[in-house]
Amino acid sequence: MQSALTGSPPPSADLDARQLRDCLGRFGTGVSTVTYAEGAGSRGITISSFTSVSLAPSLVLVSVGRRARACAGLRGAPFVVNVLAADQAPLALHFAGRPQSGLPVPWVDQDGVPRLDGTVAWLRCRPWRAYDGGDHILFVGEVQDFAFTSGDPLLFQDGSFCRPGPRIAVPPALETKGERTS
Numbered sequence: 001m002q003s004a005l006t007g008s009p010p011p012s013a014d015l016d017a018r019q020l021r022d023c024l025g026r027f028g029t030g031v032s033t034v035t036y037a038e039g040a041g042s043r044g045i046t047i048s049s050f051t052s053v054s055l056a057p058s059l060v061l062v063s064v065g066r067r068a069r070a071c072a073g074l075r076g077a078p079f080v081v082n083v084l085a086a087d088q089a090p091l092a093l094h095f096a097g098r099p100q101s102g103l104p105v106p107w108v109d110q111d112g113v114p115r116l117d118g119t120v121a122w123l124r125c126r127p128w129r130a131y132d133g134g135d136h137i138l139f140v141g142e143v144q145d146f147a148f149t150s151g152d153p154l155l156f157q158d159g160s161f162c163r164p165g166p167r168i169a170v171p172p173a174l175e176t177k178g179e180r181t182s
């Protein structure tokens with residue numbers, strides 16, 4: 001038992017890993033493939049851990065497992081976060097260690113960094129910082145260039161790929177500037 005004074009969490013070993021994964025899976029995310037150059041070639045890793053961090057400076061974060069090949073490849077390297085479109089699940093699998101034979105990979109050169117075509121958004125980043133994240137490394141990149149388009153993004157929730165459903169109507173704001181309703 002940890003001292004309440006330290007505020008330390010219980011050791012991770014106390015948690016049921018399967019249950020924890022299922023719990024985390026309740027949090028729906030987009031799906032991205034982070035692409036980078038390795039030697040003369042182009043590589044990528046599919047992730048759900050992409051998140052925005054800061055607008056000024058423009059920083060984004062990706063969390064990559066220490067055992068992934070990308071973990072070594074991304075150290076000090078520029079990269080592109082490719083936000084996949086709903087019809088790009090085969091590409092997501094291809095870059096998640098499940099090569100799809102015969103799948104054409106739409107590589108595009110973006111100022112010397114490989115990226116994928118047909119995505120709903122991409123952000124080209126230069127390496128900014130890397131942090132210890134337990135069995136992952138948190139790579140923070142500074143956005144140098146980006147573009148986005150309309151169309152449905154690919155989503156991932158409860159261990160499955162999905163696409164956005166109908167929008168949810170929300171009630172109008174109860175309070176507007178200078179005009180209190182209660």
Ligand SMILES: Cc1cc2nc3c(=O)[nH]c(=O)nc-3n(C[C@H](O)[C@H](O)[C@H](O)COP(=O)(O)O)c2cc1C
Binds near residue numbers: 044
């Ligand atoms: C939907 C989805 C999300 C994933 N998210 C991550 C992630 O955030 N970080 C990570 O390190 N691996 C993630 N993975 C697993 C990697 O894609 C997988 O381990 C990949 O084979 C690593 O490739 P590499 O070893 O060639 O770099 C995810 C896989 C899928 C299918």
